[in-house]
Amino acid sequence: xxxxxxxxxxxxxxxxxxxxxxxxxLKTAIIEKDKIGGMCLNWGCIPSKSxxxxxxxxxxxxxxxxxxxxxxxxxxxxxFDWKQTIKRTDGIVRKLGAGxxxxxxxxxxxxxxxxxxxxxxxxxxxxxRLIEAKNIIIATGSRQEKVNNSTLDDITVNIWDLFKxxxxxxxxxxxxxxxxxxxxxQFFNLIEKKVTLLVPDSKIxxxxxxxxxxxxxxxxxxxxxxxxxxxxxxxxxxxYKEGALVSGEINIPCDLFVNSKMRKxxxxxxxxxxxxxxxxxxxxxxxxxxFPSIFAIGDVNGKSMYAHIASAEGLHVINHIKGVxxxxxxxxFPMNMYTVPEVAQIGLTEAEIKDNxxxxxxxxxxxxSNGKAIIEGENLGFVRMLSDKKYGEVLGVQIVASNATxxxxxxxAFMQVESTIYDxxxxxxxxxxxxxxxxxAGLEAVEKEL
Numbered sequence: 001x002x003x004x005x006x007x008x009x010x011x012x013x014x015x016x017x018x019x020x021x022x023x024x025x026l027k028t029a030i031i032e033k034d035k036i037g038g039m040c041l042n043w044g045c046i047p048s049k050s051x052x053x054x055x056x057x058x059x060x061x062x063x064x065x066x067x068x069x070x071x072x073x074x075x076x077x078x079x080f081d082w083k084q085t086i087k088r089t090d091g092i093v094r095k096l097g098a099g100x101x102x103x104x105x106x107x108x109x110x111x112x113x114x115x116x117x118x119x120x121x122x123x124x125x126x127x128x129r130l131i132e133a134k135n136i137i138i139a140t141g142s143r144q145e146k147v148n149n150s151t152l153d154d155i156t157v158n159i160w161d162l163f164k165x166x167x168x169x170x171x172x173x174x175x176x177x178x179x180x181x182x183x184x185x186q187f188f189n190l191i192e193k194k195v196t197l198l199v200p201d202s203k204i205x206x207x208x209x210x211x212x213x214x215x216x217x218x219x220x221x222x223x224x225x226x227x228x229x230x231x232x233x234x235x236x237x238x239x240y241k242e243g244a245l246v247s248g249e250i251n252i253p254c255d256l257f258v259n260s261k262m263r264k265x266x267x268x269x270x271x272x273x274x275x276x277x278x279x280x281x282x283x284x285x286x287x288x289x290x291f292p293s294i295f296a297i298g299d300v301n302g303k304s305m306y307a308h309i310a311s312a313e314g315l316h317v318i319n320h321i322k323g324v325x326x327x328x329x330x331x332x333f334p335m336n337m338y339t340v341p342e343v344a345q346i347g348l349t350e351a352e353i354k355d356n357x358x359x360x361x362x363x364x365x366x367x368x369s370n371g372k373a374i375i376e377g378e379n380l381g382f383v384r385m386l387s388d389k390k391y392g393e394v395l396g397v398q399i400v401a402s403n404a405t406x407x408x409x410x411x412x413a414f415m416q417v418e419s420t421i422y423d424x425x426x427x428x429x430x431x432x433x434x435x436x437x438x439x440x441a442g443l444e445a446v447e448k449e450l
Contacts, residue, residue: 003027005321006124006133008116008268011038012045012307013298014139015100017314022107024322029110029133031126036097036111039141039299040307043160046096048183049338050089051163055080055190056340064377080191082168089163118270121291135293135321138274138281139314142263142299147175151240156257169255170194173245175235176260177201178305179337182216184258186339189225196226196252200233200261207335209349211384212398216339226252233261265300278302285327286320287313309333334412336405341381344408347396347415350386359389363421363445367401371432378402383437385421387445392420407435421445 004026007014014030015037021028035042058080065073104111114126124131144158159180170193174185177199185197197204197220204220204227205213221227228250231237237247245252264279275282275290280302287295295317298310309330316328337343353360364384373379381400388395397411414424424442429435 002132002134003029003110004134005029005137005318006031006131006135007137007139008118008124009038009139009141009298009300010036010100010111011139011141011298011310012040013141013300013310013314014038014137015104016311017137017139017297017318018109019103019107020315020318022104022109024318026318026321028108029112029131030104031112031114031116031124031131033113033115036100037093038139039143039160041096041100042093043163044180045307046093047089047163048159048180048187050092051085052183052187052190052338052340054085054088055187059190068377082191083165086163086165116268118268118272118274118294121272121293135295137314137317138268138289138294138296138300139298139310140266140268140300142265142305144176144259144263145261147257147259147261148234149236149238149240151238152235152257155240155254156259158259162258168193171243171253171255172196172258173198173252173254173256174258174260175200175231176262177204177206178260178262179205179339181260182220183338184260185225186220186223189220189223190340194253195224196228196254198231198235199227199229200231202229205337205343208337208343209345209384209396209398210351212343212345212400215400216343228252263299263305265302267300287317288320304330304333306333306335308336332412332415334405334408336408338405341378341400341402342404343398343400344404345396345398346408346411347394348386349396353386353395358395360386360395361389361445362386363441365437365440365444367434367437370434370437372434372436373401375432376402376434383407383441385424385438385441385445387421392422392445394419394421394424401434401437403434407438410435410438 005021005028007018007030010030010032018028018030062075062078112126117125119125122133172188172193173196174181175198182204185195188195203213204217238245245254281296281300283296283301287297289296297313299305334344334346364382367373367379367381384398386396399407421442425446429439
């Protein structure tokens with residue numbers, strides 16, 4: 001049987017693409033060797049945000065219940081139940097997975113279980129079944145690199161093994177510089193574990209604006225998380241013995257080691273030579289590989305590690321196959337970081353603006369005096385807007401706020417239509433809302449202009 005589209009992998013790149021292809025009447029199949037939803041749904045985005053939400057709720061009750069007028073709670077008796085947290089998380093994952101499966105059936109997408117091997121430009125072998133396709137879309141995702149330090153093998157947990165019913169020990173070391181590493185370090189800290197974050201770089205959140213990453217670094221350190229920078233990528237200087245990571249005079253208590261290193265693409269087995277670079281499949285501006293009818297979207301092409309960007313790439317490929325000519329600018333897609341408070345940014349960072357030689361200005365408004373933020377007891381953070389001096393075009397936005405990952409959608413909307421600081425300043429926001437800080441930042445930028 002020949003298909004118009006065959007997709008390998010059912011994560012947010014694959015399943016969104018398959019559903020859209022089915023909606024447009026393309027005969028579509030999707031191949032999945034494990035669970036529908038891929039890394040994001042089963043071991044990444046969804047479960048990690050679920051446990052973080054539980055930790056935030058725990059801290060909210062413990063610290064703020066009395067001040068909000070809720071009495072009768074013995075804060076000394078409150079505890080965090082990891083087993084129940086995982087039970088709730090598993091229920092969320094099952095519900096969302098069932099929803100994806102329903103949409104496959106609704107839109108005529110055939111789900112094929114098995115491991116795919118590309119045997120020719122238009123042919124895929126799944127177990128003993130040969131599948132022919134006019135177009136193949138690789139959406140196989142990525143995986144953390146291993147830590148090549150054998151002394152850590154017995155205590156190391158990778159992300160895909162973390163969300164299980166287990167005992168969480170007292171001393172936890174998280175290894176990595178990416179957003180996931182920071183989120184997990186903060187989660188363990190929120191449930192009152194002793195946390196050390198080992199960073200194989202000179203900064204955390206390498207894609208974030210330095211202003212934001214420095215802000216979060218200071219916040220993590222204030223909360224009691226110990227951060228050690230510029231650690232060797234394989235922790236060559238450390239040995240694990242007697243419950244600690246040891247390097248010379250450094251002794252880091254460690255009962256559990258969580259690996260959150262940077263990721264590399266999961267490249268499917270192939271009899272044809274797909275071009276790769278630095279562990280990812282090479283693609284052009286339309287996510288086409290070195291074979292014109294084979295595409296690679298999502299983590300596997302190395303352009304981004306965000307689920308929503310993976311989905312957008314897939315929609316772009318379907319439009320491209322249907323003859324719709326368009327460009328895609330990843331810089332106009334938001335980057336979300338589910339820390340506490342949340343972090344989100346879009347557009348150019350300050351360093352990128354400087355590198356481009358653009359004259360710019362910075363306008364910032366703190367949540368400290370925002371009415372809704374004060375009411376909610378969540379007034380830590382800010383909105384920071386970078387704009388072009390000549391025309392006032394908004395070039396980048398960074399947000400630190402309790403709901404920054406939702407608020408960034410407004411910035412995405414006005415950046416998509418190339419809005420200026422004048423447009424932002426004139427956009428009336430309901431009061432009291434946290435999103436009013438956008439208007440305030442816009443007004444500040446306009447005042448500076450005048």
